[in-house]
Amino acid sequence: MKHVHADRYIWQTSRTVPRSVLIDNIAFYITADKHNQVHYKKGQSILVEGDTIRKIMPARQAVKLRRQVDLVYDASVRSGVVVMPGFVNAHAHPPMYLLRSTTLLHNHQATTEEALHISRKVERAMHLSDQIIAALGDFTEQQKFGTTTVLSHYHTPAATTVAAQQAYIRLVDAISVASKTDPSANIATATKALRTHHPLLTHGITIxxxxxxxxxExxxxxxxxxxHPKLILTIHCGETLAEVEAIIHKHQLRPIELLAKAKLLSPRLILSHAVHFTTDEIQLLAKxxxxxxxxxxxxxxxKxxxxxYGNYVVAGLGNRIALGTDSVIxxxxxxxxxxxxxxKLMHQDTQRPASxxxxxxxxxxNAAHVVGLGKQVGRILPGYKADLTFWKLKDRMFMPFDPTQPETLLGNFITHGGYTARDVMVNGRFVITGRRHNLVNESELLTKLEQHHQALRKRVKV
Ligand SMILES: [Zn+2]
Structure with a gap:
């Protein structure tokens, strides 16, 4: 990788990966503190050493450091930037990225099952090379939107780990031990996947x-x-009424009662969707x-x-809720x-909207805690990993805001509804600069994605 050259970047070394970075004179940074209170700080500088946030100080105290670090990121250029922690996506299926445009969701008469029928056919026909290129497409798109940690729920560790290393994204790789689409998914394959090590990789399993x-089972x-006390377990659970009814029919127990009977309820368990649970079940989850x-x-x-949302907050589980993208279908x-x-929209007319x-x-x-990385990522604090996103302040998603109430920045940012980050740092390295990926050639990637997609469609004749 060559040096990234943009007017905010002042290089003071010939190294391509800097040992130290000073993010200097930040207009605002927004983070939760260790008590989970949200703060809006103005005019600060952040010193990153290696992969870690080492020190945060008022910009005027950083003058000496400016000459000592390998790279100064001048966050005051033009109107400056807003820095936030990298986002944590707690539920994704990255190798399904090639399935965009395979559903029949555009056909309003199709049922959900009919809409997903073709996607499933295409998914089953994917080879490892398809899964790798798909996961790379997925990870790099997520990075552009400011996500730096992804929990992948899938059954192909060979694809997800390779793609995550290429994109340089933090990956919680949850490998299936029981899958609808892959009969080979079992404890033995998941155990084998645990042998893969990478600084940005942690492991999990899924049902x-x-x-x-x-x-x-x-x-x-x-x-x-x-x-394996470090592993997390993630399950699609309570997504549809039909699924809950099938569980009751099979086990004569509701889903959370079944998980309690199997002694699987713990902070290491992550349930995705969680739409159809009773108040009693939600209280058990909170316990x-x-x-x-x-x-x-x-x-x-x-559908x-x-x-x-309100029932979870009342039960005391509000700080254990994360968000996820699911796959492109x-x-x-x-x-x-x-x-x-x-x-925000879904809950605004309920008794307990989300702030x-x-x-x-x-x-x-909260998402970082849910995926088991709460002490490492998700906050801008000394000792945390340097996973940071940089957003131009003079931009549609922030302006106009009230400088006397910087929380208006956050309200504007969320209601604007999602945009690409200007720069993104993962583990102390800038992976995105000026909205371009520094490690993956996006033009080549899109060409390959299209080639793989077309070949797949031919193979399954859809
Ligand atoms: Zn899912």
């Missing part, structure tokens, strides 16, 4: 849904998790601090139902801020 698994998963992923666009598009634009906006600050926590610190 696609509880509809088809037996109690015995859940108990095997519970034992596996007991042997065990289970992580919840809210996917409002996916729920609307697939799944309405997430009961459930949302299309892989931008988390538009999910925050969708949440802008709560939505910001769902994008950052």
């Amino acid at each position: 696609h849904t509880l509809e088809r698994v037996t109690l015995r 859940l108990q095997v998963v519970q034992k596996f998790l007991a042997r 065990y601090k289970v992580g919840i992923v809210h996917l409002p666009t996916s729920n609307r598009l697939h 799944s139902g309405q997430f009961q 459930s949302k299309s634009k892989l931008d988390l801020v538009s999910e925050a906006f969708q949440s 802008f600050e709560e939505l910001f926590l769902m994008l950052t610190s």
